Each structure stands twice: as C-alpha cells, then as structure tokens.
Amino acid sequence: xxxxxxxxxxxxxxxxxxxxxxxxxxxxxxxxxxxxxxxxxxxxxxxxxxxxxxxxxxxxxxxxxxxxxxxxxxxxxxxxxxxxxxxxxxxxxxxxxxxxxxxxxxxxxxxxxxxxxxxxxxxxxxxxxxxxxxxxxxxxxxxxxxxxxxxxxxxxxxxxxxxxxxxxxxxxxxxxxxxxxxxxxxxxxxxxxxxxxxxxxxxxxxxxxxxxxxxxxxxxxxxxxxxxxxxxxxxxxxxxxxxxxxxxxxxxxxxxxxxxxxxx
Amino acid sequence: xxxxxxxxxxxxxxxxxxxxxxxxxxxxxxxxxxxxxxxxxxxxxxxxxxxxxxxxxxxxxxxxxxxxxxxxxxxxxxxxxxxxxxxxxxxxxxxxxxxxxxxxxxxxxxxxxxxxxxxxxxxxxxxxxxxxxxxxxxxxxxxxxxxxxxxxxxxxxxxxxxxxxxxxxxxxxxxxxxxxxxxxxxxxxxxxxxxxxxxxxxxxxxxxxxxxxxxxxxxxxxxxxxxxxxxxxxxxxxxxxxxxxxxxxxxxxxxxxxxxxxxxxxxxxxxxxxxxxxxxxxxxxxxxxxxxxxxxxxxxxxxxxxxxxxxxxxxxxxxxxxxxxxxxxxxxxxxxxxxxxxxxxxxxxxxxxxxxxxxxxxxxxxxxxxxxxxxxxxxxxxxxxxxxxxxxxxxxxxxxxxxxxxxxxxxxxxxxxxxxxxxxxxxxxxxxxxxxxxxxxxx
Numbered sequence: 001x002x003x004x005x006x007x008x009x010x011x012x013x014x015x016x017x018x019x020x021x022x023x024x025x026x027x028x029x030x031x032x033x034x035x036x037x038x039x040x041x042x043x044x045x046x047x048x049x050x051x052x053x054x055x056x057x058x059x060x061x062x063x064x065x066x067x068x069x070x071x072x073x074x075x076x077x078x079x080x081x082x083x084x085x086x087x088x089x090x091x092x093x094x095x096x097x098x099x100x101x102x103x104x105x106x107x108x109x110x111x112x113x114x115x116x117x118x119x120x121x122x123x124x125x126x127x128x129x130x131x132x133x134x135x136x137x138x139x140x141x142x143x144x145x146x147x148x149x150x151x152x153x154x155x156x157x158x159x160x161x162x163x164x165x166x167x168x169x170x171x172x173x174x175x176x177x178x179x180x181x182x183x184x185x186x187x188x189x190x191x192x193x194x195x196x197x198x199x200x201x202x203x204x205x206x207x208x209x210x211x212x213x214x215x216x217x218x219x220x221x222x223x224x225x226x227x228x229x230x231x232x233x234x235x236x237x238x239x240x241x242x243x244x245x246x247x248x249x250x251x252x253x254x255x256x257x258x259x260x261x262x263x264x
Numbered sequence: 265x266x267x268x269x270x271x272x273x274x275x276x277x278x279x280x281x282x283x284x285x286x287x288x289x290x291x292x293x294x295x296x297x298x299x300x301x302x303x304x305x306x307x308x309x310x311x312x313x314x315x316x317x318x319x320x321x322x323x324x325x326x327x328x329x330x331x332x333x334x335x336x337x338x339x340x341x342x343x344x345x346x347x348x349x350x351x352x353x354x355x356x357x358x359x360x361x362x363x364x365x366x367x368x369x370x371x372x373x374x375x376x377x378x379x380x381x382x383x384x385x386x387x388x389x390x391x392x393x394x395x396x397x398x399x400x401x402x403x404x405x406x407x408x409x410x411x412x413x414x415x416x417x418x419x420x421x422x423x424x425x426x427x428x429x430x431x432x433x434x435x436x437x438x439x440x441x442x443x444x445x446x447x448x449x450x451x452x453x454x455x456x457x458x459x460x461x462x463x464x465x466x467x468x469x470x471x472x473x474x475x476x477x478x479x480x481x482x483x484x485x486x487x488x489x490x491x492x493x494x495x496x497x498x499x500x501x502x503x504x505x506x507x508x509x510x511x512x513x514x515x516x517x518x519x520x521x522x523x524x525x526x527x528x529x530x531x532x533x534x535x536x537x538x539x540x541x542x543x544x545x546x547x548x549x550x551x552x553x554x555x556x557x558x559x560x561x562x563x564x565x566x567x568x569x570x571x572x573x574x575x576x577x578x579x580x581x582x583x584x585x586x587x588x589x590x591x592x593x594x595x596x597x598x599x600x601x602x603x604x605x606x607x608x609x610x611x612x613x614x615x616x617x618x619x620x621x622x623x624x625x626x627x628x629x630x631x632x633x634x635x636x637x638x639x640x641x642x643x644x645x646x647x648x649x650x651x652x653x654x655x656x657x658x659x660x661x662x663x664x665x666x667x668x669x670x671x672x673x674x675x676x677x678x679x680x681x682x683x684x685x686x687x688x689x690x691x692x693x694x695x696x697x698x699x700x701x702x703x704x705x706x707x
Binding site: 007008009011028030032033034035039042043046058060061063064065067069070071072073074075076077078080081082084085107111112115116157158161162163164188189191192194195196197198199200201202203204205206207208209210211214215 | 326516517518519520521523524527528530531532534535537552553580582583585586587588589590631634635636637638639640641643644657660661662663664665670671673674676677678681682685686687688690692693694695696697698699701702703705706
C-alpha cells in the first residue's frame with residue numbers, strides 16, 4: 001500500500017475529502033468492476049500500483065459506463081449522456097491523468113471526450129506498465145513463473161489499429177523473459193476477437209464460424225501455453241474460445257497486469 | 265491526305281473530351297450529393313499522406329507480389345503517358361515522331377524504356393488475368409463480385425494488353441519502314457522489344473507496313489482516349505481518385521468517432537448545461553445518421569469513387585472471413601452505385617433521392633451493418649485510405665436513433681446503461697465490490 005494512500009483502493013471522494021489529489025485516476029471500467037474474471041485483472045493492477053507506491057484513486061461508485069458500446073451501436077444520445085455526466089464528475093475532481101486497463105474506455109476517454117469538454121492525459125495500462133518497467137520501478141524476479149515459457153499476444157483492435165499501440169504490450173511481455181511467439185495475423189493485421197463495436201452485447205450474425213473461435217485456433221496453433229491479452233472483451237472472447245476447444249487446462253488466457261503481478 | 269488525318273484526329277479528341285467532361289461533371293455532382301465536411305486543415309500533413317500512400321503506393325506493399333506487379337503497371341502508365349503526349353502532338357501537327365530530332369541520342373533510349381515498360385505492363389496484366397480467372401484468388405470471387413465487377417476487371421486488363429501490344433507492333437512496323445523508306449521514317453535506332461516482332465512483319469509489302477503502322481498508331485491513341493472515358497464508368501477510376509482521396513484522409517486516430525454536435529446541443533439542454541455558444545444559429549436538425557447517400561459526407565462518396573474493388577478490406581474483415589454477410593468492399597460499391605443512380609436521375613429531371621429507394625434497405629441491409637466489430641481492419645487494409653467503417657457507423661446511427669431498429673439485445677444493453685450505468689444488468693451498488701476484499705484485508 002502506498003504511503004500516500006490510506007487504503008489499498010482509495011476513492012476520489014475520500015481523497016478529495018482529505019484534501020489530497022492523487023497522481024493518477026485508475027478508470028476501472030464496467031468489465032473491471034462487474035465481470036468476475038476481469039475483476040482479477042483490476043485487483044492485479046491495483047496490487048502493482050500499491051507495490052510501486054503510486055498515488056492513485058478510483059471513482060468507485062461514481063464511475064459509470066463511458067458510453068462506448070452505445071455509441072458504436074448507433075445510440076449517440078445515450079453515449080453523450082454518459083460522456084457528459086462522466087466528464088462533469090472527472091472535471092469536478094480536477095482529474096488530469098487517467099490510466100485504464102480497458103482499450104475501449106481508453107479510446108473513448110482519450111479520443112472522444114475532448115469534443116465534449118473532457119481533456120485528460122489518458123494512458124492504457126500496457127503503456128503504463130511498460131513505463132514502470134523502463135523506469136526500473138517494476139523489477140521482475142529473475143526466473144519467474146513465465147521464464148522461457150511460450151506466450152502469444154493477441155492485439156486488441158482498439159489499442160492497435162485504433163490507437164497505434166503495438167509495442168508497449170510486447171515490451172511488457174519481454175520483461176517476463178518469456179518466449180513471445182507471434183500469430184500470423186498480428187499488429188496491424190491482428191484479427192479481431194469478435195467483441196468490438198458492441199458485438200459483446202449481442203449474438204453474432206449468421207455465418208459459418210464465430211470470430212473468437214477463428215482467432216483462438218490461430219492462438220493455439222502457436223503452441224503457446226499463455227495467451228496474453230490487454231482488453232476485457234478480448235479476455236472473454238479468447239477464454240470462451242479456449243474453453244470451446246477444451247484446452248483450458250493447458251492454455252491460460254491472462255491479462256498483462258496479471259502476468260506482471262504474478263512475477264512481482 | 266495528311267489534312268484528313270489531322271482533321272479526323274482533332275474530331276476524335278473533341279469527341280473524347282466531350283464525353284470526358286460530361287462524365288467528370290456527373291462524378292463531381294455525385295460526390296457533392298454528400299453533406300459538407302471541412303477537411304481543409306493541415307495541408308502539409310495531407311500532401312505528405314498523398315505522396316506516401318497514393319504516389320508512393322506505401323500501403324500496397326503489405327502484399328508484395330501484387331504490389332510489385334501493380335507498380336510495373338503504375339510506372340508504365342505514368343511514363344508511357346509522355347509518349348502519348350508525342351502521339352497527340354504528332355496527330356495535331358501531322359508530324360511523325362516529333363520529339364525525335366529534338367532529343368537526338370536520348371530518343372532511342374527513351375523509346376527502349378517505354379518499350380520495356382510496355383512489356384512489363386503486358387506481363388503484369390497477363391499475371392493479373394491468371395490470378396483472377398485461373399488461380400481465382402478468393403478476394404476476386406466473393407459474393408459482391410457479380411458479373412459486371414468481374415467483367416470490368418477483365419476488360420481493364422485486356423484493354424491494357426491490347427494497347428501495349430499496339431505500341432510494340434507499331435514500333436516494329438516503323439523500324440522496318442525506317443530501312444525501306446528512310447526519308448519519311450525518322451530513324452529511332454534499334455528498339456529491342458519491338459525488334460523481336462520484326463521477323464513476323466518482314467514479309468509484308470511496303471504499303472502493308474504503312475497501313476499496319478498507321479492502324480496501330482490510331483488504335484493506340486483512340487484506344488487510350490476511349491479507355492479514359494471508360495474509366496469514368498469503371499472501378500479503374502482509382503488511378504485519379506486515389507490522389508484526392510488520400511489527400512483528404514482521416515488524420516485523427518482510427519478509433520475516434522466524430523462527435524455529433526446536434527446531439528450535444530440537445531444533451532446539454534437536457535442536462536441543464538449552458539453551451540458555450542448559445543444556439544445563435546438554430547440550424548435545421550436533419551436526419552440523425554445516414555439512410556441515403558446525401559446523409560453521408562462528400563468524402564464518403566469520394567471514397568466510393570476511389571475504390572478499385574481490390575477486396576483487401578473484405579479479405580481482412582473478421583465478419584466476412586467468418587461467413588457473415590458484411591463486406592466492406594460491398595459497402596463502398598453500393599455507395600457508388602447509389603450515388604450514381606441518384607445523380608443520373610437528377611440530371612435527367614427524375615425524382616433523384618425521392619425515387620422510393622435508399623442506400624439503407626435497398627442496397628445495404630441491417631444484417632450487414634450489425635455484423636461489424638468496428639475493428640478497423642478494413643480501414644487499415646485499404647491501399648488508398650478509404651473508410652468503410654465510418655459509413656457503417658453512420659448508418660447504425662440512423663437505425664438506432666431514427667428507426668429504433670437495433671437488435672433486442674442492444675436495446676437491452678442501452679437500457680442497462682440508462683438505468684444501471686453499465687452495459688450489463690448489475691446494480692450500481694455492486695460496482696465497487698471488487699475492492700471490498702482488498703480494503704477489508706488492510707483494516
């Protein structure tokens with residue numbers, strides 16, 4: 001726990017009441033708050049923040065959906081209602097710097113909130129973790145759990161093509177001393193997990209295959225024992241894919257934060 | 265006799281120009297059916313993008329084999345046009361090889377270069393025909409590649425092969441005539457590639473050769489002018505439209521959707537927020553999102569005219585690759601077809617946009633729109649920076665806000681966000697529960 005922080009997970013409201021302002025706001029996101037699997041990622045990231053003594057806070061009960069799925073499904077009204085009220089909360093706390101583990105929240109707050117009066121420095125946790133590693137703040141124990149193990153990284157569309165973040169997640173994986181094996185379709189040609197554009201919230205249209213199965217097959221072909229992801233939706237889709245292929249005992253789908261937290 | 269040729273040539277030029285101008289006006293008007301969008305900012309960045317992507321073919325090189333073959337045709341097209349200039353001046357002035365005396369020793373070098381490129385173009389076109397018709401590369405045979413798009417693609421390749429063949433045959437006949445009638449046929453020096461054709465023509469009489477040379481000359485120049493007009497009806501229009509389309513590329517991150525300011529005004533009113541600029545201009549609120557081409561911007565329609573139906577977008581689309589109906593290429597083809605249909609109707613005094621049809625419904629179905637994962641693979645893949653995703657998302661806006669026609673599960677998601685502030689049906693009181701264990705442990 002940070003000396004700055006009175007609790008492992010302080011809220012902005014508590015900080016503000018105590019007259020303190022944290023260095024960063026950790027935007028948890030709906031998946032990070034409600035999804036049983038992704039809550040583990042949220043907790044892992046918080047443990048890293050506390051370990052390296054970074055002063056942070058979350059909005060806690062004051063956080064609300066960024067509006068991304070509504071906007072991508074066409075409901076601009078609902079998106080803007082969410083965005084404008086979130087911006088009121090963020091500006092009310094005079095937030096300057098936001099870190100989030102969700103590429104969809106990241107993209108929306110970074111690129112789409114400025115048009116509505118919300119201007120912040122927004123960092124995805126992959127970039128943030130890379131900076132911690134580069135600055136020597138996160139030092140992984142040599143010969144950790146993943147040393148020499150085969151890991152493949154699945155690019156999130158909203159990090160990669162949408163925001164040109166391809167290298168930060170890979171740098172984080174390099175720090176694990178693992179053997180990074182790329183899928184054939186990676187970086188700019190990375191194949192979607194199938195959940196973006198609000199697909200997460202409905203069944204797929206008629207086709208001959210599910211997108212996540214196609215991608216999971218490609219990930220399994222690498223022979224990696226870990227599929228690293230950096231997005232809650234990718235996490236769900238790839239985990240479901242691995243289960244569908246009955247490989248959940250041999251192959252784990254893990255977020256970058258979980259990989260780092262394990263070896264810290 | 266010479267004057268007859270010159271008069272005929274001027275006539276051909278005038279006819280071609282008339283058709284071309286008519287088509288250019290039609291295309292311009294079709295593009296201007298779209299809404300206004302201010303893309304006049306950042307001109308240095310825009311020039312750079314155009315130079316790299318259109319002129320420099322940067323994005324083509326993700327697929328190295330077609331990129332190389334395409335480069336040969338592209339360079340051939342640009343360089344051989346210098347020779348076409350000589351053709352036109354010869355035709356107007358009644359000269360033969362007007363540039364030869366001025367360029368001296370350089371002329372044969374240039375001619376050999378042109379011939380090399382003509383052979384390179386020929387070679388590439390033959391390989392492209394094989395890829396389309398024998399190897400049947402998947403992206404050339406998918407659903408939207410119906411009879412006309414397939415025929416269009418093959419016609420372009422065959423016409424280019426014939427045009428290049430005409431240059432080479434003409435030069436072969438010309439070289440033979442230089443020996444037989446040096447007074448009238450300016451010496452070009454030995455031309456390597458057409459030289460290979462000389463043995464086939466050697467048995468012809470002098471007059472036969474003259475006719476052959478003239479026929480090929482006329483075939484080439486009329487062919488090029490005819491091809492220029494044909495291009496305006498064809499997917500091949502990309503050779504021109506790639507340039508403005510890349511100039512007006514999106515310079516913002518691909519993930520960013522443009523804000524709908526009309527909606528912002530209403531949202532601010534609902535939330536009781538004073539907007540900085542009070543509605544001094546209560547502009548008429550049009551339709552939300554896009555139902556037809558006039559709801560798109562001119563840039564979207566320009567993209568449709570820049571599309572050469574290569575299908576790289578569709579080949580990368582996760583929805584398409586898993587058998588869904590959506591194909592980003594089809595989105596662009598439909599947009600062009602609809603824009604041309606509407607404009608044609610307007611020009612002929614018809615009903616235009618009010619013809620009872622629309623882009624959404626008659627061309628693009630909701631099933632296609634709903635299948636998109638907004639992954640930007642199509643946008644990334646397009647060699648000339650066309651953006652099918654923006655069109656898809658604009659049409660989704662129409663479906664959601666004007667028709668309330670989104671799938672039931674999306675409506676449920678909307679409702680969850682409205683009531684629980686999360687896309688899932690969890691109570692807000694549970695939002696911070698993930699931290700309970702951590703906070704309790706420390707107490």
